[in-house]
Amino acid sequence: MLNCAGRSVDLSRPAIMGVINTTPDSFSDGGTLYRGEQLDLDLALARAADMVARGAAILDIGGESTRPGAAPVTVAREMQRVLPLVERVSAELDVVVSVDTSSPEVITAAAGAGAGLINDVRALSRPGALDAAAATGLPICLMHMLGQPDDMQAAPQYDDVVTEVEEFLLQRVAACEAVGIARESLLLDPGFGFGKTVAHNLLLLRGLPRLADLGLPLLVGLSRKSMIGKLLGREVDQRLPASLALAVMAVERGAAIIRTHDVGATADAVAMWVAMQEVGES
Numbered sequence: 001m002l003n004c005a006g007r008s009v010d011l012s013r014p015a016i017m018g019v020i021n022t023t024p025d026s027f028s029d030g031g032t033l034y035r036g037e038q039l040d041l042d043l044a045l046a047r048a049a050d051m052v053a054r055g056a057a058i059l060d061i062g063g064e065s066t067r068p069g070a071a072p073v074t075v076a077r078e079m080q081r082v083l084p085l086v087e088r089v090s091a092e093l094d095v096v097v098s099v100d101t102s103s104p105e106v107i108t109a110a111a112g113a114g115a116g117l118i119n120d121v122r123a124l125s126r127p128g129a130l131d132a133a134a135a136t137g138l139p140i141c142l143m144h145m146l147g148q149p150d151d152m153q154a155a156p157q158y159d160d161v162v163t164e165v166e167e168f169l170l171q172r173v174a175a176c177e178a179v180g181i182a183r184e185s186l187l188l189d190p191g192f193g194f195g196k197t198v199a200h201n202l203l204l205l206r207g208l209p210r211l212a213d214l215g216l217p218l219l220v221g222l223s224r225k226s227m228i229g230k231l232l233g234r235e236v237d238q239r240l241p242a243s244l245a246l247a248v249m250a251v252e253r254g255a256a257i258i259r260t261h262d263v264g265a266t267a268d269a270v271a272m273w274v275a276m277q278e279v280g281e282s
């Protein structure tokens, strides 16, 4: 069980995290929650409720696009986008709200608004983020990224991608422990697509059992990622079958939480894996 501010996530079988994007420009579902210039809270809440009904245990709400080349977002704007939705979702739905942010101000404010988990693609590397996260007492997802969103896909290089991701994540775990964050409240994420070529992503997926062996729950996001586009030539709205295959491969290799844009389909795919695990002879 992962304890997320009064709500808990059962990690005895794989859990589903649904993505709710509040940015107007995200690559796969951008702008779909907007009415004109304005984020439509009722529409976002309806989307959230639908994901919960389809089996999401966690909803990941983000207000900063990490798309390669995306314009940086001010803290004020990120708060404006994310906080009202965090408040409403956590008050009105029985689900853990994760906030996808790197900024200490947003971490603090999100916890006050009812967030149950902090998801940071920068693994609390921004000044003040470690202390802000520690003060919330919330579980944290630490993700690996090589470089920064604007340059990470330029020419990523590793001698051994699995070992280097593992070493980075262990360093961030140590940094968290040094400010008093308990190991038990940490999740690890290899960061598929964040400073990785197609080959790096595939090697990481194959090597996932080694990361699972670190003993902390693994969160994995492969949904609709560009690796699928590059391997299969599929546009972003045609990547569901491959995303489901990748999700099942990830749980088979030890992923505890699957981050996805397509909750119902992913929940079904994972449920088939669970049924196969749990069947007994009779």
Ligand code: 7PM
Residues within 6 Å of the ligand: 019, 026, 027, 028, 066, 067, 068, 100, 119, 120, 121, 141, 143, 189, 191, 192, 193, 219, 220, 221, 222, 223, 224, 225, 259
């Ligand atoms: C452009 C590129 C737009 C990548 C959106 C994305 C992850 C995440 C994202 C992940 C964790 C997307 C990503 N991906 N947080 N946030 N793990 N922990 O495809 O893989 O949604 S944003």
